[in-house]
Amino acid sequence: MKESKEQQLELSIQEVAAGQSPWTRIRDWWLPEQSILYDRVLLWLALGLLAFGLVMVSSASFPVAERLTDNPFHFVIRHCMYLTLGLALLATVVQVPSDWWFKGSSGLLLLGLALLIVVLLIGHEVNGAQRWLKFGPITLQVAELAKFFFVIYLSSYLARRINLVQENLKEFFKPLCVLACFAVLLLMQPDFGSMAVMVSIAVGMLFLAGARLWQFFGIIITLAVVVTLLIIKEPYRMQRVTSFLDPWQDPFGSGYQLTQSLMAFGRGDWLGQGLGNSIQKLQYLPEAHTDFIMAVVGEELGFLGIVAVLLAVFAIVVRALLIGRRGLQMDARFSAFVAYGIGIWFAFQALVNIGAAAGMLPTKGLTLPLISYGGTSLLVSCVALGVLLRIDYEIRVASVKVTPRTGLRRRRASA
Numbered sequence: 001m002k003e004s005k006e007q008q009l010e011l012s013i014q015e016v017a018a019g020q021s022p023w024t025r026i027r028d029w030w031l032p033e034q035s036i037l038y039d040r041v042l043l044w045l046a047l048g049l050l051a052f053g054l055v056m057v058s059s060a061s062f063p064v065a066e067r068l069t070d071n072p073f074h075f076v077i078r079h080c081m082y083l084t085l086g087l088a089l090l091a092t093v094v095q096v097p098s099d100w101w102f103k104g105s106s107g108l109l110l111l112g113l114a115l116l117i118v119v120l121l122i123g124h125e126v127n128g129a130q131r132w133l134k135f136g137p138i139t140l141q142v143a144e145l146a147k148f149f150f151v152i153y154l155s156s157y158l159a160r161r162i163n164l165v166q167e168n169l170k171e172f173f174k175p176l177c178v179l180a181c182f183a184v185l186l187l188m189q190p191d192f193g194s195m196a197v198m199v200s201i202a203v204g205m206l207f208l209a210g211a212r213l214w215q216f217f218g219i220i221i222t223l224a225v226v227v228t229l230l231i232i233k234e235p236y237r238m239q240r241v242t243s244f245l246d247p248w249q250d251p252f253g254s255g256y257q258l259t260q261s262l263m264a265f266g267r268g269d270w271l272g273q274g275l276g277n278s279i280q281k282l283q284y285l286p287e288a289h290t291d292f293i294m295a296v297v298g299e300e301l302g303f304l305g306i307v308a309v310l311l312a313v314f315a316i317v318v319r320a321l322l323i324g325r326r327g328l329q330m331d332a333r334f335s336a337f338v339a340y341g342i343g344i345w346f347a348f349q350a351l352v353n354i355g356a357a358a359g360m361l362p363t364k365g366l367t368l369p370l371i372s373y374g375g376t377s378l379l380v381s382c383v384a385l386g387v388l389l390r391i392d393y394e395i396r397v398a399s400v401k402v403t404p405r406t407g408l409r410r411r412r413a414s415a
Contacts, residue, residue, distance in 0.1 A: 039392045042319040046370065046385050049312055053293075053371035053378075054083060060281050060296040061289035061373060075289055075373055082375040086382035093386030098394055101387065102334045105156035109178070112149035115142040116185035123189075131189045141376040143194035146182060147345060148380050150198055151205075153178065155337035158209045162333060166210045175202065176219070192230070193364030197349050199223060204344040205337060208324075244362040260285040261292050261357050264299040272302030289373045291365055294357040309371070310354070317347040323392045330398055335391040342384045 054076075061075035068074070101108075115133070119142045123130040133140045157175050164171035179202045186195040203223075207216055231238055247255030247262070264280040267273060278299045281288040288296050298306050320343030327336025346369050353368040355361035367374040369381045 037393060037396055038389060039319060039323070042316060042323075042385075042392070043389065045312055045316050045319070049309075049316075049370040050083060050086075050382075052309070052312075053368075054079060055275070056293055056297055056300075056371060057289050057373045059276050059278065059300065060293055063282050064289065067283065078375065079373055079378075082378045086379045089379060090382040090386040090389075093383050094390050094393070096387075096390065098332075098335050098338070098387070098391050101152050101338070102156055102159070105153045108149040109153040112142075112146040112153075113181060113185070116146055116182065116189075118142075120185070120188055129189055129191065131191055139375060141374070143186060143189070143191050144376040144380040146186070147194065147198055147201070148384060150179070150182060151201060151338060151341035151345060151384075154202060154205055155334050155341055158205065158337045159333035162209055165206070166212070169215070172206070172211060172215055175206070187230070191365075193352065193366040196227075196352070196364065197345060197366065200348040201341055201344050204348075205341050208340050209337070244359065247359065257286050257292070257363065258359055261295040262359055264292075264295040265358060268298040268300070268302040268305075270303050272298070272300045272305055275300050290367060291353065291363070291372070292357050293368060293372045294354050298357075306354075313346065313350045313369070317343045317350075319343075320346070320388055323388060323395065326395050326399075327391065330395055332391075332395060332398070335394065339388055339391055342388055345384070346381075 057079045058076045061079075062072040065074040065076070066072040119133055120130060122133070123142075124132040124134045124139065126132065131141055131143060133142060154175055158165060161171050179198060182198055183195045186192075186198070203216070203219055206219075244258065247258040249255060251259045260280055264278065264285060267279065273279075278288075278296050280299055281296050285292055285295060294306065294309070297309060301308075320339050324336045324339035324343065327333070327339055349366050349369055352361055352364050353366050353372070356363045356366075367377040369377065
């Protein structure tokens with residue numbers, strides 16, 4: 001029965017596509033409602049960004065890899081390893097029904113909390129932050145997994161209790177209590193950036209679920225107060241904020257990384273210096289292949305390269321939101337909220353990463369999804385994309401109707 005539905009959908013779309021105008025074909029190629037059994041725009045955008053990320057990580061990591069390991073290809077080899085594993089995970093996750101994630105949401109939530117506790121006990125420490133678990137050559141950043149597990153849990157909760165969340169204050173605060181547990185564990189690492197991403201995911205999903213405006217603004221005000229207190233409490237966070245406001249006041253101290261990043265953007269101009277011709281990556285800009293990879297993109301590919309990356313990331317976010325909207329229209333609440341959560345997650349993390357590199361936001365130490373070097377981030381992003389493609393596939397199969405064939409017969413009759 002399932003195979004017949006798939007064949008019916010493919011045949012219907014192929015027949016209707018015949019005789020369409022070029023504008024109609026372009027519209028149908030972009031809009032998810034008029035496509036084949038998978039979202040080809042989303043898939044090609046994701047593969048394009050992954051390939052682009054490999055090229056830019058290769059370009060940005062050669063100098064630092066040679067200095068640290070005497071092998072300029074060290075980070076490139078590791079990135080290729082993670083990229084291959086990530087694509088394998090994507091292909092595997094696409095085969096997993098979304099109902100499996102729904103049933104396992106509670107277990108994934110507990111697993112995420114357990115990993116955050118374990119990393120505080122036996123985690124690997126780098127630069128004063130204890131965020132990683134080491135398994136031989138593989139390093140796992142548990143905060144990345146926690147983001148994904150939290151999206152799954154919150155989507156499951158909203159799918160089951162969306163009406164109560166809209167009307168009952170107690171049900172509205174339950175997921176916020178879970179968020180508070182994640183936030184405390186993340187701050188103990190410390191990982192302020194991941195906490196900010198999870199907060200943005202929760203606020204965005206609750207808003208899309210129909211939370212009342214006074215509840216929404218109450219959360220915003222509370223978060224603003226909490227974030228301000230957290231910044232004031234820790235001297236290094238306060239230093240980041242002050243250096244962000246005026247990095248040139250201490251260009252060789254607290255503002256060094258940002259000033260070097262701004263120099264890279266300035267050298268890029270409109271068309272850039274050419275791929276591989278960055279100067280700032282030559283031991284001047286710290287973390288050039290991870291947190292500040294967009295500075296290298298700006299220097300080598302210029303303003304137009306930055307715009308192209310922004311448009312590609314924005315397009316992925318829009319696709320995710322469109323899939324979420326179609327899920328709600330099909331009354332597939334869990335799938336819809338997962339798509340919304342992934343879209344908000346990618347959007348906010350990309351915003352913070354690029355904003356920090358451009359000096360518009362304080363440095364938070366977040367990777368750029370699908371592009372920056374970072375094994376766990378790359379793997380989890382691929383898994384999230386696989387879930388998104390699976391959700392889109394299930395919605396398309398569930399929405400198979402005879403309407404396209406009816407329209408086709410009408411056109412044939414009029415001819």
